[in-house]
Amino acid sequence: MFNMVLLKLDHVQKIFEANSSHPVAALKDVSFTVQDGEFVAIMGESGAGKSTLLNIIATLDNATNGSAALNGQDLSALSKDEAARYRRQHLGFVFQHFNLLDSLSNRDNVYLPLVLARVAPDEMDRRIKPLVSRLRIAKIIDRYPSEVSGGQQQRIAIARALITQPDVLLADEPTGALDSNTSQEILDLFDDVNANGQTIIMVTHSAAAASHAKRTLFIKDGRIFHELFRGDLSMKDYQVQISNTMMTLTNGGE
Numbered sequence: 001m002f003n004m005v006l007l008k009l010d011h012v013q014k015i016f017e018a019n020s021s022h023p024v025a026a027l028k029d030v031s032f033t034v035q036d037g038e039f040v041a042i043m044g045e046s047g048a049g050k051s052t053l054l055n056i057i058a059t060l061d062n063a064t065n066g067s068a069a070l071n072g073q074d075l076s077a078l079s080k081d082e083a084a085r086y087r088r089q090h091l092g093f094v095f096q097h098f099n100l101l102d103s104l105s106n107r108d109n110v111y112l113p114l115v116l117a118r119v120a121p122d123e124m125d126r127r128i129k130p131l132v133s134r135l136r137i138a139k140i141i142d143r144y145p146s147e148v149s150g151g152q153q154q155r156i157a158i159a160r161a162l163i164t165q166p167d168v169l170l171a172d173e174p175t176g177a178l179d180s181n182t183s184q185e186i187l188d189l190f191d192d193v194n195a196n197g198q199t200i201i202m203v204t205h206s207a208a209a210a211s212h213a214k215r216t217l218f219i220k221d222g223r224i225f226h227e228l229f230r231g232d233l234s235m236k237d238y239q240v241q242i243s244n245t246m247m248t249l250t251n252g253g254e
């Protein structure tokens with residue numbers, strides 16, 4: 001298969017309150033690439049810099065030093081308006097708390113990014129159809145978010161993220177608010193979506209969630225501490241490796 005670098009982070013550093021007497025180096029020196037079609041998990045303890053990293057990839061924040069580029073586009077070169085357009089055109093987001101609008105039906109929630117991009121209604125209809133069957137949301141698509149379960153709301157949120165056909169799906173703790181069975185269903189769905197060619201980057205605290213990704217990056221104190229590949233391991237064995245690495249990381253070992 002032809003592999004193409006989709007995302008490239010090169011010596012990214014992020015310092016908050018750089019000019020104060022207490023600057024916070026949230027990211028010290030982070031470099032990695034993500035190929036088109038990969039499913040990458042990012043793990044690390046609270047405060048390690050995961051959200052900061054995701055925000056830079058999401059063009060919601062800029063690196064202090066170093067560079068982040070998606071498809072060759074330097075993200076810090078974008079103005080605020082360009083970044084907003086960029087997010088709409090190239091990125092899909094899935095959050096822990098779904099972030100659906102309660103006043104809109106599930107269908108209109110999924111359509112929302114296309115409405116913002118002024119896509120014609122028949123095109124919206126054409127695009128939602130394969131998602132409805134792939135994400136198994138036919139029965140709930142014309143209900144409201146408050147009328148469906150958390151797992152179903154997350155399916156709607158995933159549909160909303162995918163309907164723009166983003167280069168990357170960015171997921172921030174997507175199973176954090178779900179029970180373990182429902183989490184499993186959502187993670188299986190991520191596998192499915194990734195098998196269809198969708199690149200996914202997922203921040204998670206859960207080794208079970210990370211075991212679905214083909215690669216896991218471990219962040220500690222603003223640096224990449226370790227990287228694990230699933231390779232030929234079963235998901236179960238891989239999950240044990242991930243848990244052990246998290247334990248080493250937490251205990252400060254090498």
Ligand SMILES: Nc1ncnc2c1ncn2[C@@H]1O[C@H](COP(=O)(O)OP(=O)(O)OP(=O)(O)O)[C@@H](O)[C@H]1O
Nearest residue numbers: 016017024026044045046047048049050051052053
């Ligand atoms: N806007 C900000 N101003 C100052 N410091 C910040 C800011 N945002 C984050 N930090 C600090 O940067 C460090 C990394 O934070 P970050 O939120 O990226 O960690 P995280 O790994 O996502 O943690 P969690 O798992 O708890 O969400 C922390 O020390 C945090 O306090």
